[in-house]
Amino acid sequence: ILNVEQSPQSLHVQEGDSTNFTCSFPSSNFYALHWYRWETAKSPEALFVMTLNGDEKKKGRISATLNTKEGYSYLYIKGSQPEDSATYLCALSGEKLTFGTGTRLTIIP
Amino acid sequence: EADIYQTPRYLVIGTGKKITLECSQTMGHDKMYWYQQDPGMELHLIHYSYGVNSTEKGDLSSESTVSRIRTEHFPLTLESARPSHTSQYLCASSLAGLRAQETQYFGPGTRLLVL
Numbered sequence: 001i002l003n004v005e006q007s008p009q010s011l012h013v014q015e016g017d018s019t020n021f022t023c024s025f026p027s028s029n030f031y032a033l034h035w036y037r038w039e040t041a042k043s044p045e046a047l048f049v050m051t052l053n054g055d056e057k058k059k060g061r062i063s064a065t066l067n068t069k070e071g072y073s074y075l076y077i078k079g080s081q082p083e084d085s086a087t088y089l090c091a092l093s094g095e096k097l098t099f100g101t102g103t104r105l106t107i108i109p
Numbered sequence: 110e111a112d113i114y115q116t117p118r119y120l121v122i123g124t125g126k127k128i129t130l131e132c133s134q135t136m137g138h139d140k141m142y143w144y145q146q147d148p149g150m151e152l153h154l155i156h157y158s159y160g161v162n163s164t165e166k167g168d169l170s171s172e173s174t175v176s177r178i179r180t181e182h183f184p185l186t187l188e189s190a191r192p193s194h195t196s197q198y199l200c201a202s203s204l205a206g207l208r209a210q211e212t213q214y215f216g217p218g219t220r221l222l223v224l
Contacts, residue, residue, distance in 0.1 A: 004151075032210040043113070044199070044215040051210055089152070096168060097142075097213060099152040 002030055002092045006100035013080045014108050020076040021103040023090030028053075028068040030092040035064055035075055038102070039086040047075075047088075080107045112136055115200050115216035122190055123224050130185045130219045132200030141183040142201040142213065145169060152199065158183055190223045197221070 005024045013019045023033070032051045038044040048057040053068040061078045077084055087102040113134040122128055134141065143156040144167075154167030158177040172194070173187050183202075187194055199218045205211035 034212065036215075041217070043217045046212040046214070049210055049212055091152075093210065096154050096157075101149065101151050 002027065002094050002098040004090055004092055004098050004100035006088075006090050006103050008103060009101065010104040010106070012106045012108055013077075015080055015082060017080055018076065018078045019080055019105070020074050021088065021105075023073040023075070023100055025071050025092060028071065030094040032093045033066055033073050034091045034093065034097070035073070036089040036091065037086045038089055044089060075103075077105075080105075082107045082109055113200060113202055113214050113216040115198075115219050117219060118217060119220045119222075121222045121224065124189075124191055126190050128187050128190050128221070130198055130200075130221070132183045132185070132216055133181050134183075134200075134202045134214070134216075135181060136202060136214065137180065138202035138204055138214075139180065140203045140205065141177065142203075143167075143173075143175060143183070143185050144199045144201065145171065146197045146199065146218075156185065190221075192223045195221060195223050 007022050035047040036044040048064045050066040055066040057064050063076045066073045085107045087104045089102045091097045091099045116131045139160045141158045144152040145155050146152045153169035155169050155171040156175040158164045164175050173185050197218050197220050200216040201213040203211045203213045
């Protein structure tokens with residue numbers, strides 16, 4: 001059984017500041033780690049899929065790293081903008097896709 | 110951009126009514142999924158399908174049922190809605206199965222309120 005924890009649960013960040021949050025998992029017995037961004041009233045949108053220890057992915061101002069040995073993934077947002085406000089979900093794919101509860105990010109203009 | 114659609118987006122209905130939540134995708138994906146999310150909780154898989162005439166229950170027990178008669182269509186039905194069914198339901202699809210690295214593409218969800 002995969003267990004996924006995300007922290008913090010919610011976060012308020014001033015526009016222009018950079019931020020990061022964590023997805024942690026006690027076991028590395030999974031096929032891939034996924035990050036999704038979920039804006040209110042929209043569909044969850046896939047950001048990254050990572051499979052290997054040490055993986056780093058980048059998409060514009062957003063990047064993610066994966067450390068399977070120590071059981072965590074970080075998502076970084078550089079120079080936060082109002083459009084970054086969303087819930088960021090982490091999920092592990094094993095027998096099924098197991099989600100964390102998400103980090104709700106609010107950017108303060 | 111993902112082409113997966115859910116209707117209705119919002120539904121308020123009385124106890125005992127039969128409801129069907131629609132999900133359609135135009136990407137030709139074989140794999141489709143239904144998730145349920147209660148406020149502040151994780152998304153939980155309640156049903157999935159690997160192709161036409163194939164349906165399986167997920168890890169969260171649900172009184173709902175699903176059917177997969179066409180590749181692009183994966184409706185979810187509640188025969189008799191109850192207040193405990195109040196939740197958000199999300200549909201997703203992917204090219205590969207649950208074990209793979211393939212991304213799942215999600216619809217916008219249906220928010221169901223049973224009075």
